[in-house]
Amino acid sequence: MEKNLSESSYNFRLKDCLLGAQMLFVAFGALVLVPLLTGLNPNVALFTAGAGTLLFQLITGGKVPVFLASSFAFIAPIIYGVQQWGIPGTLCGLAAAGLLYVLFSLAIRLFGSGILHRILPPVVTGPVIMVIGLVLAPVAVHMASGRTGDGAAWLVPQPTAFIIAGVSLAVTVLVSLLGKGLFRLIPILCGIASGYATSLLLDLAGISASIQAGFDPGSLKNWTAPTLISMQKVAEAPWIAMPDFTFPTWNLEAVLFIVPVAIAPAIEHFGDVLAIGGITGRDYVDDPGIHRTLLGDGLATSLAALLGGPPNTTYSEVSGAVALTRSFNPAIMTWAAISAILLAFVGKLGAFLGTIPVPVMGGIMVLLFGAISVIGINTLIKAQIDLMRPRNLTIAAVILVFGIGGMSFDLTVVKLGGIGLAGIVGVILNLLLPQER
Template identity: 35%
Template sequence: MGEKRQAIYDATTLGKPKMAVLGLQHMFAMFGATILVPILVNGYFNGEGLSVQVTLFFAGLGTLLFHLCSKFKVPAFLGSSFAFLGGFATIANLNTGKYANMTYGEKLPYACGGIVVAGLLYLILALIFRLVGVKKVMHYLPPVVTGPIIICIGLSLAPSAIGNASANWILAIIAFLVVIIFNIWGKGMWKIIPILMGVVISYLVAVIFQAFGMTNADGSAIIDYAPIATAAWVGLPKFVIAKFDITAILVMAPIAIATMMEHVGDISAISATTSKNFIEDPGLNRTLLGDGLATALAGMFGGPANTTYGENTGVLELSKVYDPKVVRIAAVYAIIVSFIPKIADIIGTMPTAIIGGISFVLYGMISAIGVRNVVENKVDFTKSRNLIVAAVILVSGLGFTDGITFTIGSTSITLTSLAIAALLGIILNAILPGNDYNFGDNHKGDINRGVSFNNIEEENNEK
């Protein structure tokens, strides 16, 4: 039970049926958070906001585009970004100038136009990485910076897990226990699909609970079947063509500063999880390009901004199956489901308590990866500069729950807590004396980070 499982980098050795199931697990992992963004935005726009079907379509298509740009090497899934929610809310409430007499539905295309520009800003940073080189840029992103940022990514999601689980703690605990049981005591295929089994088994339990008259803590039904009855089996996503206006662009585009910093942290997390050098190969310039193009494409046709998903990084850590092909299968599933409103609504009936219970494992796993990042690299916390950098990142990433909002001209801009943490950490690490980290010099340490120049060479030297 205590032995370390072997990582699987080629899922074809498992067979196509198992790969299909693993892809399904990744789809379930991203589904709740991905569809939650359009649900929240619809609240801002009084029901005239983003479409769940469009969101799923561009999550799948954006993921495939990302894989194309990253040479099909990075096992990342791109789902809806929560960072832009504040921007959507701001544009929904605009009531001056040309927006004074607009309906909520008429404002939405301008918000999407801002998303397009935000995505294109990624291309500028990608070019910087391309021109300057990864080694010089990564000098300013040592483990003392990336480790705490990864920790914050997982812990910042913790309130979401608690909030969802609190809807029905019994159901959440069942989902959590099923995941743990299959992950620790499962054999063969069962051991690498704990998330999917947690979803399926706990959903069946929810059906039984409802049949016996049980309800959520607030008295509401555990499962709401009403949307399923009215949904069609086949239907095209309702695409919206983006429109452009400087006011909306100034609201949405600056948020890219935050999400680009989060992207670097996410790629570091995926690298550390899989022990692969994705920062060097295919390179941050390519991953940023893929993320930016996916976001711009989604915004152009009425979808939310995309971002690399920590939930799926958690699935990678649990399953130990690191083959990007499995994630691409999940992307294809998302596209297919986007054309089947009834299936989308069936999956959408997933009780939030189940999502919360499973998130206990996934979100915690992300933070654990950050801790491993720091420990395995032997970050010296006897140095005051390292303590200060890590402390500021952790306090900022967890303390600024509402971010920081400031006004430029008449435009209100919000930086999320993770963006603040990343920016402060990078700046402090750059200006405080004692930054002796040189990317690529210590192959062993970089392998532990998952960002070595030559993993194979160092592994061979150790044999």
């Protein structure tokens, strides 16, 4: 314990810059996956991940060795929000979600951490997390099949798409199960790399062009091409470029739809802080305090949304890398943040990420969105929630049907539906329904 405590003090040193870059490498695949799936800019996501991590360190006094980056929990509402209100309107909802963290932080400071568990018990958060994953299931299937997220058009012929998505999915699973050391921490990055390499091989062998020539799109629009990957935009992009920041515009519907989604990652934040505390041997719930870490997470999320990036969250992959390398010095995350900010200004990087074929992401999404739903189930199991009790059954059932079924209420001033409505109804039912004896 003595060694852990001494090594986990903030000490900014030039020699740690490579360790910091390695931490960013561990987070990179998941970090850029969210903007690539949702239509946000990956360079902006890199910038806001770095800036959010630095803001978190400022608020927590540089005491916690965590890296903040794109949150998977918000993928579904971002995709839906961009379709309904565009990116600026959706960013308004994401910024408000960060402010919900701030309110939670204030409540914890005033009433203690137990207040969140009373308002948001596992019987509410578990089904909400399940809804987040299941709502996106059709999007994953469409993209793995080579179609657009809404399934309206072909981007890649289906036979080709199944090959690429299958390789991406298989490699991601195998690395997560069999990977050793650093590789086990980057299954998503390995899956993306293998899917991309498969796409290049299909192009070079002429298989892509052959399948595309005989492909029948049926009644859907056909946006397929003889090659899967084109480097034209990479060649045209400048080496150094300002990230394409996008600023939010006020949209009350987006706020009411997205804010309840923050319930799940706010609760998960407790687990992340306890996990990194177990790794370093320090009690971060006490010092700097869970209210400060939650405040830092929330303000980092709002900052990201104000600039056009996805919401931030603490990355368990990076916590795993901390455990693996025994690098407990929080200043290493400062170097990771600086590395992310510098990469954000590399114009060709964003253009290159844009060349990744849709089925590569689709294969990973099949696993990812299913995994989110399983986390929701596991939340109920770990808390030993008896779903056959009428009260628990009612709360879980209403959340699932409202969220997955797309229930919505038009309140004249605003329309409330989907995941947001499911989360709000779950909280209300938990507060109103009497406890069973």
